[in-house]
Amino acid sequence: MRIATPAIETAAVGDVITVRRLSKRYGNRADAILALKDIDFTVPDCEFLSIVGPSGCGKSTLLKILAGLLPATDGEAALNGTPIDGPRQDIGVVFQSPVLFPWRSVLGNVLLPADVQRLGRDEMTKRAYDLLKLVGLDGFEKRYPWELSGGMQQRVALVRALIHDPALLLMDEPFGALDAMTRESMNVELQRIWLERRKTVVFITHSTAEAVFLGDRVMVMTPRPGQIGDFFRVDLPRPRALDVMNTEKFGTYVRRIRTVLNAGGGLE
Amino acid sequence: MTKGLRGLSLRLVLIFMTLLTWELLVRGLSVPAFILPAPTSIAMALYRGIASTLYLDHIWITLAETLMGFVLGTVLAFTLGIAVALSRRIEYFLYPFIVMFQAMPKVALAPLIIIWFGLGITSKVVSAALVAFFPLMVNTIVGLRSADEDRINLMRSLAASRWQIFWMLQLPNAMPYIFAGLEIAMIFALIGAIVGEFVGATSGLGMLIQSMNFTMDVAGQFSILLILSMLGLVLNGIVGEVRKRVLFWDPSQKVDAAGSAAAGKGGVS
Numbered sequence: 364m365r366i367a368t369p370a371i372e373t374a375a376v377g378d379v380i381t382v383r384r385l386s387k388r389y390g391n392r393a394d395a396i397l398a399l400k401d402i403d404f405t406v407p408d409c410e411f412l413s414i415v416g417p418s419g420c421g422k423s424t425l426l427k428i429l430a431g432l433l434p435a436t437d438g439e440a441a442l443n444g445t446p447i448d449g450p451r452q453d454i455g456v457v458f459q460s461p462v463l464f465p466w467r468s469v470l471g472n473v474l475l476p477a478d479v480q481r482l483g484r485d486e487m488t489k490r491a492y493d494l495l496k497l498v499g500l501d502g503f504e505k506r507y508p509w510e511l512s513g514g515m516q517q518r519v520a521l522v523r524a525l526i527h528d529p530a531l532l533l534m535d536e537p538f539g540a541l542d543a544m545t546r547e548s549m550n551v552e553l554q555r556i557w558l559e560r561r562k563t564v565v566f567i568t569h570s571t572a573e574a575v576f577l578g579d580r581v582m583v584m585t586p587r588p589g590q591i592g593d594f595f596r597v598d599l600p601r602p603r604a605l606d607v608m609n610t611e612k613f614g615t616y617v618r619r620i621r622t623v624l625n626a627g628g629g630l631e
Numbered sequence: 632m633t634k635g636l637r638g639l640s641l642r643l644v645l646i647f648m649t650l651l652t653w654e655l656l657v658r659g660l661s662v663p664a665f666i667l668p669a670p671t672s673i674a675m676a677l678y679r680g681i682a683s684t685l686y687l688d689h690i691w692i693t694l695a696e697t698l699m700g701f702v703l704g705t706v707l708a709f710t711l712g713i714a715v716a717l718s719r720r721i722e723y724f725l726y727p728f729i730v731m732f733q734a735m736p737k738v739a740l741a742p743l744i745i746i747w748f749g750l751g752i753t754s755k756v757v758s759a760a761l762v763a764f765f766p767l768m769v770n771t772i773v774g775l776r777s778a779d780e781d782r783i784n785l786m787r788s789l790a791a792s793r794w795q796i797f798w799m800l801q802l803p804n805a806m807p808y809i810f811a812g813l814e815i816a817m818i819f820a821l822i823g824a825i826v827g828e829f830v831g832a833t834s835g836l837g838m839l840i841q842s843m844n845f846t847m848d849v850a851g852q853f854s855i856l857l858i859l860s861m862l863g864l865v866l867n868g869i870v871g872e873v874r875k876r877v878l879f880w881d882p883s884q885k886v887d888a889a890g891s892a893a894a895g896k897g898g899v900s
Contacts (some may be wrong), residue, residue, distance in 0.1 A: 430788045450790040462781045465880045466803045478799065479789045507880060 377443075379531055379563040380406040380429070385438035387424050387589075397588035398424045402438070404582060404591065409561045413578030415568055415620065421589025422567045426535050429565060430456050443530055452480050455524030457537040461516035463508040469495070469519055470504040476527045487526060494522040497556060514545040518552070525560065534566045538573070547605055550576055554602060571624075572608060575599075575616045583620055585627025592623040668850035677854035686839075690858060693824055693836040696752055697866070700759020701820040705813065708764045712771025717797065733769075737762045738826045745831040755827035755835065762823030763816035770812030774805025807881050810874040817866045825859070 387399040398421040406412050416422045427433040429440055431450040440447045442454070455476075463472045470491055477487035495501055498518040508516055517537055524532055538546040550573060557564060568574050574581045575597055583592040595616060599607055607613050650670045656662070657669040664672060680686035715722045715729075741758050748754035778801050786796045828837025836855050843851040 431790075432784055432787055450787050452790050454788065456785070456788045458781055458785065460781060462779075462785045464782070464800070464803070466806075475799070476789050479786070479791045479795055509880075 377408065378405040379408050379410075379443060380404075380565070381441045381444075382429075383438050383440075385425075385428065385440055386436050387421065387428065387433070388436045399428075399435075400588040400590050402589070402591060404594075406563055406565065409563055411557060411564045411566065411577060411579045413566045413568060413574035413581045414584060415571055415574040415581055415624075416584030416589070416592075417569060417586055417624065419589075420584040420586040422584055423535055424589065425584075426456075426533055426565065426567055429531075430454055430533055452476075452527065453530040455527070455529035455532045457517070457520050457524045457532070457534045459536045459539050461508070461513075461520040463516055463519060465508050467508075468504065469500065469506050469508070469511070472508065472519055473523045473526055475523060480527060482527060490528075491522065491526060494525055495519075497559065498522055498552065512545075513541055514549055517541065517549065521553070521556070525562075530563065532562050532564045534564065536568055537566075539568070546573075551605060553577065558602060571617050571620050572613075575613060575620070576603060576605075576608065581616070581620060583623045583627075585624065590627075592627050593620075595620060665847040665849050668853060672850040673853040673857070676848070676850040677857065680851065680854060686836075686855070686858065689834055689836050689839050690862070692752065692834045693821075693828070694862065696755035696824040696827070696835065697759055697821045697862075699752075699756045700823055701763055701817055703756060704760035704763035704816060704820060705767060707760065708767035708812070708816070709771060712768040713775065715768075716772045716775035716801075729768075733765055737765070737823070741826050741830045744827065750831050750833055755824045755832065758827035759820040759823035762826075763820040766815040766819060767809070767812035770808040770815075771805065774808025774812075775801045777808065778804045807878055810870070810878060814867060814870045814874070817870050818863055821859070821863055821866065 385402040389396045473491045538549045581595045585592040654669050744754050825837040828835040832838040
């Protein structure tokens with residue numbers, strides 16, 4: 364019998380991330396700041412989840428907890444069924460700045476996770492060449508970070524996050540420091556890469572348009588304390604071109620997200 | 632290129648004019664040789680000293696003391712610098728000693744060192760090491776602690792161990808500071824060796840200056856000062872050349888900034 368029921372299929376695929384009643388308090392006195400309050404969500408395998416919210420809504424704190432860099436105060440976050448209680452090797456992170464090491468070449472930077480986790484150098488080098496080609500950086504392997512533009516540096520950071528084939532890719536406003544034009548082309552690039560190498564992605568941004576353009580789903584967060592405002596499933600066909608932003612449907616998503624943000628006091 | 636060439640020839644002309652004026656003034660005003668010798672008599676003294684191989688033996692002694700002191704001071708500065716930078720506990724216990732020694736002019740210890748280690752080469756090596764030690768240790772500590780928080784978070788997110796963070800991030804990141812410290816330490820080691828020789832020695836350029844002082848051989852002293860400044864330039868140049876090769880990735884002027892900061896802190900003169 365090779366017919367699987369949808370229910371069994373869902374169970375087999377499962378959720379990559381499960382977050383249950385997660386809270387984070389900074390400090391433990393009366394003046395403690397509640398950064399995150401009762402966060403509850405799941406991310407199914409290979410979903411691209413955008414998280415959008417104003418500064419101070421705790422989205423970076425949430426990402427740090429998912430990356431195992433910060434402990435949660437209450438509740439739990441789990442990756443593929445095991446609780447996240449510290450840094451782990453099956454997560455890739457892209458930060459707001461590229462965070463490249465100037466004393467390592469592009470290839471050396473990309474291979475950093477392989478060096479840390481003592482993965483086979485030969486196999487990883489081959490993978491690095493493939494991934495660098497995928498992001499359009501073939502021929503730059505021997506260059507050094509300072510010889511690259513900001514957009515290229517961030518692509519190197521993306522390849523570095525993918526080199527050890529992590530189960531989850533976390534991105535913390537990765538294009539926030541780039542100029543508007545570069546940022547748009549990076550969004551198109553990221554979508555293309557994601558369509559080629561399907562992966563579960565949690566992408567944090569404060570740009571509503573970016574969140575809708577990239578996400579299968581958008582999680583809207585509101586500040587003080589950081590809470591989930593609402594979820595939106597983005598029902599736009601892929602691959603999405605930049606002019607999708609001019610469509611009526613895209614505008615509607617953006618408007619509805621803005622309404623949630625406004626209601627939460629998120630926008631000035 | 633022509634501009635650089637013109638600058639160079641202008642400099643040479645300026646140096647020549649200065650020496651000529653010096654020579655004419657000394658001769659014209661008949662300044663006694665034990666006050667200020669003429670450049671020609673300094674050159675003669677230099678030639679005689681080198682031709683009789685007298686200077687060469689002493690140069691060799693001072694150079695050996697300086698280099699051994701540099702190596703000893705560097706090894707100690709590294710070891711302690713790394714220990715202090717990595718362990719809050721070690722820092723806590725060592726900090727009072729570090730502050731006290733840093734404030735003290737290290738050359739004031741030279742007489743004690745002669746008593747403890749004798750008139751031979753050992754006391755000079757110790758004195759050179761002691762003077763070279765501090766600027767490098769301070770720079771090592773500052774450099775190791777200067778790793779950017781984002782970079783540390785990146786390493787942590789990869790589940791890197793503390794040693795991996797040290798080897799792959801903190802140490803390379805500290806290299807510009809360490810090299811600035813090494814350049815100062817090289818010159819300071821020379822100072823330490825000379826001061827040691829002043830206080831008590833049987834050979835070396837510092838001892839030679841002292842003995843020439845007794846015989847009022849001022850031209851000889853000038854010729855040795857010339858040798859010492861050449862020695863300093865060459866030693867500093869070697870470290871600078873190594874730095875350029877190791878720090879090819881550091882295009883910023885961070886090195887010079889850190890160097891002058893540490894020179895201010897090291898405070899030996």
